[in-house]
Amino acid sequence: MASQPDGNTVFMTEQEAERIRNMVKNRSKKCSELTGNAREPKDLTGAKQQATGASLMVDMGAPDADLAQTKGQGGSFPVLPVGQPYPPCIVPLQGLQPIKLTDLKMNTHHRGHYLTIKRISPVVTLLARSWAMVQDEEEETERLEIYLHKLRHGKDVLESTSHFIIKEPHFTLTDQGEATIRIDHPSDLIIRDEASNNQIHDAEVVEKAARKCKDKGNAALEKQNLPLAHAEYTKGLKLAIQDIVTKSNPDLARDLARNRAHVNLLLSQLDEAKSDAKSSLTSREDQQSKELDSKAYFRAGSAAYNLGQYQEAKSLFEQQLKLTPDNKTAIAYLRNIEVRLREQETGEYNFKKIRTGLSRSRPRVDAASFIRNTKVKEIPGRGRGLVATRDIPIGEIVMCEKAFCVVWGHEKEALTAMTYDIRDDRIRVSPVGLNKAIVQKLLNNPSQTEKVMDLFGDYQGEGNNVTRTEDGPVVDTFRVHDIMSRNAFGPGNQYGEEGLSNASTGLWVHAAYINHSCIANAKKEYIGDLMVLRAIRPITPSEEIFHSYDESSDYDARQAALMNTWGFECDCALCTVEKTDDPVLRKKRRDLANDAEEFVGTENWSNAKRLTISKAKRLVRDIENTYDEEKYKGLPRMAAQRIQEWLALANQKSKK
Template sequence: MAPNSDSNTVFLTEKEAERIRSTVKTRLERCSELTGRPRKPRDSTDAIKEATGASLMADMGGAPDPDMTETQGPGGTIPALAVGEPYPPCIVSLQDLQPMGLADLQLNTHHRGRLLTVKRVSPVVTLVARSWAMVQDKMGKETERLEVCLHKSRHGEDVLESASGFVIKEPFFTLTDHGEATIRVDHPSDLIVYDSQTADGSSLASDTEVVAAEQLARMCKDKGNAALKQKDLPQAHAQYTEGLKVAKRTVVSDKTPDLARDLFRNRAYVNLLLEQLDEAKADAKASITGKEDPRSQELDSKAFFRAGCAAYALGDHQEAKGFFEEQRKRTPSDKDAIAYLRKIELRISEQETGRYDLGKIRAGLSRVRPRADAADFINKTKVSDSPGRGRGLFAATNILAGEIVICEKAFCVVWGHEREALTAMTYDVRDDRIRVSPVGLSKSIVQKLLSNPSQIERVLGLYGDYTGNGDSVSRTEDGPVVDTFRVHDIVSRNAFGPGNQHGKEDARHASTGLWIRAACINHSCVPNAKKEFIGDLMVFRATRAITAGEELFHSYDLSSDYDARQTALTTTWGFECRCALCSTEEADDVAVRNKRRELASEADAFVETEHWANAKRLTIMRAQRLKRAIDGTYDAERFESVPRLAAQAIEGWLAKASPRR
C-alpha cells in the first residue's frame, strides 16, 4: 500500500534498511540453530520484576519497544516489522488438543496438537505493535514470557489485560529480536481467554449446587444488565452468554425458554454495539416468541428491529427490509422502522440501478461521520479469468464514457485521524524487500472478520502471496479462525488510500481501505476506468466507451515517470507492467526519460504555484513552452496511440487558463 502523498513518504536510508534486515536475519539464524532445543527455566522473581519495570516504562512512554526495530517518519517513529514467516492458525478444537506444560516447550517449535494453560502473574507491557507479560503454569512452578503480536486487542481492550487466565492452542515458542525466549501468538484465535477462578468449572458447579439453574441464569442476566449500564460491553456479552449456557442446558420450568429468549434479545443489542453483526442477527431471531399477546408482540418488535439493523449493516438490504416489515406488523407506528424502510428503498434502488445522489452523500460526510450510507452497485460487471493476471473484472454490458461502472462501499476503512490507524515498515524475508504497510487496516479487518465470520470467505478469497495450508476452516467449536498472515498479504496487494478527505495525515497515520469487488480490477497505465472516493465509497467511471466482455482496468500508480511507476508496481503489488504505454516508454533512451522526469517535475511545480484563473499572458506562454519541451521528449510516431502522462498536468492547466483582461 503506497503512501497517499509526498508528505507521507518515508525516506529510509540504506543504513536503516540494512539495520532492519540484519536484525531479522540474525534472529532467524539464531532460531534455526536452536530449533527443538529444550526450554531453559526462568527465575520467577526476576522475570516478574522485569515485566513490572517494563510495564511502568511503557505506561510512562519512557522507552520504545526494545524488541522491535523502528525508523523515523514525518509522524514520528514508525515500527518496523518482519513478515514472511507465516504459519497457519490452529484449526483444532480445544477438546481435541493434548495438554502440555511450560517445561515441555522446545525452542523455535510449533507444538502442533497441544495446548498450554497459563495464568498471568505480572502487569502487561503494552507497546505499539505487541503486548507481553509473564505467565505461569497451573502449579506456579514455571514462569515464561507470553507475547501477542500486532493483533493484541479485542473491542478496544488489550487481550492480555482483559483476563488473568489463557489457553494457548498449539503454542509457538521462539525468540524475540533481542534473543529472549517467548511464547508468541500471531493469530487471535490461538489464544482463548478465560477467568482463572472458574476455568475448571468448580465455581459454576458449586453455585449450581446452591442455586437453581433458573436463578443462576437470572443472576447472569442481571449482571449483564448492570455491565451494559456501565457500558462494559464485553462483560455484558460474557454474562448473557453464561446465562444462556445455563438456561439452555437445563429447562427447570416453563419460564426458562422465556428467560433464554430475554438473554438472546439482550445479547443481540450488545452484539450490535460490538459490531458482531452475525451473532446479533442470530440472537435476535432466536429471541422471537411468535406469540400474539401484546407483551410478546412488543418484545418481538424489538427482536425484528435488532435483526434488521444487523442485516442492514451487513449490506443485506432485502433481508433487512423483511425484518423491518415484520416489526411494523407488530408496532405499525414505530418511527425507527419507518425511517429504516425509507432508507432501504433508497439502498435497493442504488443497488439495482446505479443511480446515486452523490452530492447528498458527500454533503453528509464529516470527520465525525466519514463513512457513506450507500449500497454497492456491481450489476454491470462480472469476475472472470484474465489471461496472465489471474482474475479480473469484466464489463457485463456496454458502458458509455462517463457512466458509473461500479460503486462500492469499503469492506473496511481506517481513517488517518482514527485511533486504529497505524503504518509500519515491513521487511519481507521472502523477497528481501522493505515496504510501507497499513498494519492498522490489517488489524481492523481481522477484528471485523472475528466479529462476523460470514465475511471470512469473501476477504480470504482475494489474491495474496501466502495462501495458508490449504484448509478452508473458518470456525472451530471455540470460535472463528482467521489467518492473520493471509490478511496481511491480501491487504498488501489489494488495499488503497482514499486520500486525505478529513484533515492532514502523516506517514504513521494514513487512511487506507479494502474494497472487495474493486480489488478484482487489474492495473493498466492506459486504463478504461477511473476511480474517485466519496468518504469510503469508491466510484469507478468509464473514461471511454467499454463494450460488453471487455476487461476493466484502472491505474494503481498515477506517476508519469516510467521508472518510478515500475518500481512502485513491483514493490507494492508484485508485478511488472507490460501495457502498451510501458512497452513504449521502456524503449526510450535513459537520458530521454531523465530529461522528461525533470520537465515533468518543473511542470508539476508550476501547476502547484500558478493558478489558472485569470492567468497573465506571459504565464500562459511559460506553460506553453513547458508543454512543448515535454512533448519534445516523446517520439511522435511511437507515442501516437498512447498517452503522454508527463504532459497531462500542464495540458489540464492550459485547458482551463484564460488571459487576464
C-alpha cells in the same frame, strides 16, 4: 520505498535498513539452530521483576523498542518482520491434548496440544505488541507475547483477564532473542472461564446462576462496559439453554439472547446479533410478547442492514411493523432500505446528498454497492480480473462499491509500520492499522471471511476454509496481511491533514479484482469510503476493466511503486515503449514534468495572464519533444497531462 500520492517519503539510512535486516535474519538463524531444543526454565522472581520494570519504563515514556529510527515527514515507525507465516489452529479445544510449560520445545508449533496459563505480572504494552509473564498449573514461568492483534473491542486482551488457554502454542524467540510463547492469531488465545464447569442438575440452582449472570450483564451494560456485558450474557445463556432450565423457564434464555443481541450491535458483532435476536422470538400473541418480539426484529433487522443484507433487513423490519405498526424507527429504516435497493439495482445515487452527510466525525457512507455492470473472470496470464457485462459509455458509472473496511488517518486505529519481508528482502511502509481492523471485523463477523480470503495474496495458507470452531471465529492474520498488501488503496486526504504515518487506507473487495494498466479505461474517485469508478473511454461487453494503481508520469518511479507495493512489473503498451527510451531522456522528461508540476501548483489558471499561458505552452512543447512521435502514436503523454489540463482551463477562461 514508493512515495505516496501526497509526496511524503520515508528516508531511512542504509545503516538503519541493514540493522532491521540483520535483526530479522539473526533471529531466523538462531531459531533454526534451536529448533527442537528443550525449554530452559525461567526464574520466577527475575521474570516478574523484568516485566514490572519494563511496564514502569513504558509508563514513564521510555523509547518503544519496536520503533525504527527514520527521518523525514513520516516520523518513527514500529518495525514488523513478515514473511514467516503459519496457519491458526482449526481444531476445537476438546480435540487437543494438554501440555505443560516444561514440555515446550524451542521454535516449535505444538500441534495437537493446548496450554493452560495465568498471568502473574503487569502487561507491557508496546505499540505493536503486548507481553507479560505467565505461569502454568505447575507454577513454571514463561513469557507470553501477543503480536500486533492485541486488542479486542479496544481493550488489551492480556489486561482483560488473567487466565488463558493457548491452542497449539508457538514457542519461539522474540526479535531481541528472548524465549517467548508468541500469539499471532487471536483465535489461538482463549479467555478461560474460571466458573465451575461441573454439570449441575438442580434446575433451581442453574436458573438462579443464569439470572445472576443476566443481572451482572445488565449492570455492565448500564456502565457501557460492553465486553463484560457480553461475557456475562454469554455465561448466562450457556446455563439457561440447558434442558432443566428451558422446561421450567423458556423465556430466560430468550431474554438473555435478546439482551446480548443489543450488546452485539454495539460491538459490531452483527452475525451473532442477528442470530441472537432471531432466537429470542416468542411468536406469542399477548401484547408484552409482541413488544419483545418487535425489539428482536429490530435488532435482527439492524444487523442485517449493517451487513448489507438489505432484502433480509426489509423482511425483518416489515415483521416488526406487523407487531408495532407505528414504530417510526422501523419506518425510517424501510425508507432507507428502498434507497439502498435502488442503488444496488440501478447504480443511481444522490451523490450531493451523500457528500453533504459526510464529515470528519462521520466519514463513512450509508450506501449500497452497485456492481452489476461487472463480473469476476479468469484472465489468461493475469489471474482473475473484472470484465464488463454490458456496454458502458464514456463518463458512465462502471461500479460503485462501499468499502469493506477503511481506517481514516485521523482515527486512533491508524497505524503505519516498517515491514521487512524476509521472502523478498524488501522493507516496505505498511498500513498495519488496516490489517488490524480487517482482522477485528472478520472476528466479529465470520460470515464475511470467505469473500476477503478469496482475494489474492502471496501466502495462501493451507487451503482450508475453516472460519469458525466451537471455540469461536478463526482468522489467519498472515493471509489478511498479504491480501491487504496486494489489494488495499488510499481514499485520499478527505478529512484533514495526513501523511505517511497516518495515511487513510481501505479494502474494497470487488474492486480488488480490477487489474492495473497505465492506459486505463476507468478512473476511480472516492466519496467518503464509497469508491466510484467511471469509464474514461467506451467499454464493450466482456472487455476487461482497468484502472491505474499508480499515476506517476515517470516510468521508473511508477515501475518501482508497482513492484514494491503490488509485486509486479507493468508491461502495458505505454510501459513497453517507455522502457526503450534512453535513461537520460527519461530523466530529462522527469525534470520537465517536475517543473510543470511546480508551475501548476503555484500558478492559478483562473488568474492566468498571457505571459503565464505562454510559459505553460513552452513547458508543454518541451515535454512533448521528449516523446518520439512515431513510437508514441496513440499512446498518452503522461508527463504533459497535468499542465495540459491547466492550459485548457486557462484558455477557456481567457475566451470568456
